[in-house]
Amino acid sequence: MGNGEKGTNERKIFGISWNVFLLGIVSFLNDMSSEMISPIVPSYLTDVLGEGKLISGSIMGAIESMSSLFKVAFGYVSDRFKKRKAFVFIGYALSTLAKGALAFTRSWWDFLTLRALDRIGKGIRTAPRDALIAESSEKGKSGKSFGFHRMMDTLGAVAGPLVAIGILKLLEGLPVEKAYRYVFLLSAVPGLISLLVILLFVKDRGAEVKKKITGISTLRDRNLQLFLAVVALGALGRYSYAFTLWKAEELGYTVVQGMAFYALFNTIYALSAYPIGIYSDRLGKKRMITAGFAVAALASLAFAYARDLATLVGAFALYGLYIAIEDTVPRAYMADLAKDYEKGTIIGAYHTVFGLFVLPASVIAGYLWKTYSLTYSFLFSAAMNLLALVLMLLVPER
Template identity: 45%
Template sequence: MENKMEKDKPGKKNPYDPVSEIAAQGPFPGIKKNVFVLGVVSFLQDVSSEMIYPLLPLFLAQVLGVSKAYIGLIEGTAETTASLMKIASGWLSDRLRKRKALVFWGYFLSTIAKPFLALTTAGWQVLGLRFMDRLGKGVRTSPRDALIADSTPVATRGKSFGFHRAMDTLGAVFGPLIAFVLLPLFNNNYRPIFLLALIPTSLALLMIIFFVAEKRAVASGDVSLPKLSLRSFERKFKMLLLVIILFTLGNSSDAFLILRAQNVGVATVLIPIVWFMFNTVYSSVAFLGGALSDRIGRKRVVIMGFLVYSLVYLGFAFAFQPFHIWTLFAVYGIYYGLTDGVLRAFVVD
């Protein structure tokens, strides 16, 4: 009774706002509205990206005549750009205490890059556009993950990141499926598909503008502004970062797995379906992987994922039949589902 009277005293601010709380809820239990909307945004973005990605190595090799070494250079440059920008954009969003603007501009850069792939005639042009696309990914990823964390209670953080990754990957399920349907309609011409990929990613931009709300976990006067230095981070985070760096150094691009699939005998028209199956498994496991990490810990789930990864790459080295490829891509989806969203939650923790 005393607590209630204290809470109701004039001038005493009540931290609980039922109207705001209801407005913040999404359509799924335990998933906040911001998390749900960002999940839909990622779904649309990945529909667009995955209409292109499984076809891009084939486009480079078959249409532009680019060597496998140059394909590796393109993908290596793209992913390195994304990784470095994630660090800078995360720091910048903490300094500005504004996530939404960086999320929007990151998606905008990727949106601009995609349709221009249809106009390319040389490998260096694809390199430039992939750089822009991954630059956009690097700009948006850390602020988006921080916005998810800001919108979510600690107790359901793994579930929220798992939901987001599941939605992201669900888009990656539909993207290749759309590409599979469109390929024969355009007589295996990749360029019109690259142009059509502009539609879902444009819808994602509109979702950000109208439905994503800015969240501020901490008022600007409560903590000192962060500096771009590893010294301020905990030892556990530094160790996790070291593990991720070492793992990434030994990790190859998925583009080579797609080329490996074709080399073993998977027909070009079926490559999007292989990617569709991979992402179906990934999407199915991602939400479960996040929920499992809330129960048994992030570290155990990530270790399980890394073990699966090792077995998959060993399998690709010895695969010689198309059905081997189908099986390996399915198991590869389990690896992604166990690690992608969980690693993000691990970093936030």
């Protein structure tokens, strides 16, 4: 049975399958949980735990990259056993536990260990979840499904910082460190609700794939390998979100004001991800990915030279649009290229390549920040994205 038939026969809501809708709800809740803590993490590292710029930048990069080695492995395992839901549940459960436990950290090592556990959870769930989305989508509409999922994920990211701001306002009389710890603890609540949704309502689709695994033939395609090289280059220009908040702090804005900028970024992301997914199905995913690298370069240049509020707001808006394209369209592109029996493996390969190059990206950005200034960190990113754009032009149309 092809994924078009599955999507057609399954109950739909908002023009997408019920399964994709439920996975969107799960991501909304989980990202609300994650983004309740994300805006305070940079300040927690530097102000509470007292870590320096290079270590803080490297830790943030390590956190982003930590899950990469697990993504292709668990994508392959979920292909082998034709079970997606179990890996999705385990991955989200580990992340929920790790986020709540941050309330008890006392050193950068404790912090990194728990954030690593969170990222391992992400590594376990990501490829099986994306494969499940692909298997639950109508043929030719993978961009729409992934766009909806990224939109829901990012609406959670909009809600998370706002909830955190509300909590911090309520706890205004407490020492900053104690308030941060309460936010960490409360972030586990939406994560626990998302686990119930997975357990009770999400349905597996992997068992409907009848073919045996006969090899990862798609990965031998030279054009796919070229695209993965583009992904690697683009990832070198993908600095952690923490650098954007450090830029706002450098310009004199408080942590709470930084949360407002971060909410703006996520709002732009949420509003654009779904239409980007739909238009990528119509206009071509290669064109949309290429445009994304151009937007990324513009966002980096705006952050590099931001000296006033208007430029900084524009930078966060461009950053939101860039991440919406980069987090949506390549997943759908890889899902379209993958054969039914290896969707988890192929999508996992994309995530792994991307994740492996995100770590050096933030380490380089941290080094440039420490040695020169944040301006050079963003200029490096702009250069990498422009190189990725040029290389993307060499990838043949599909």
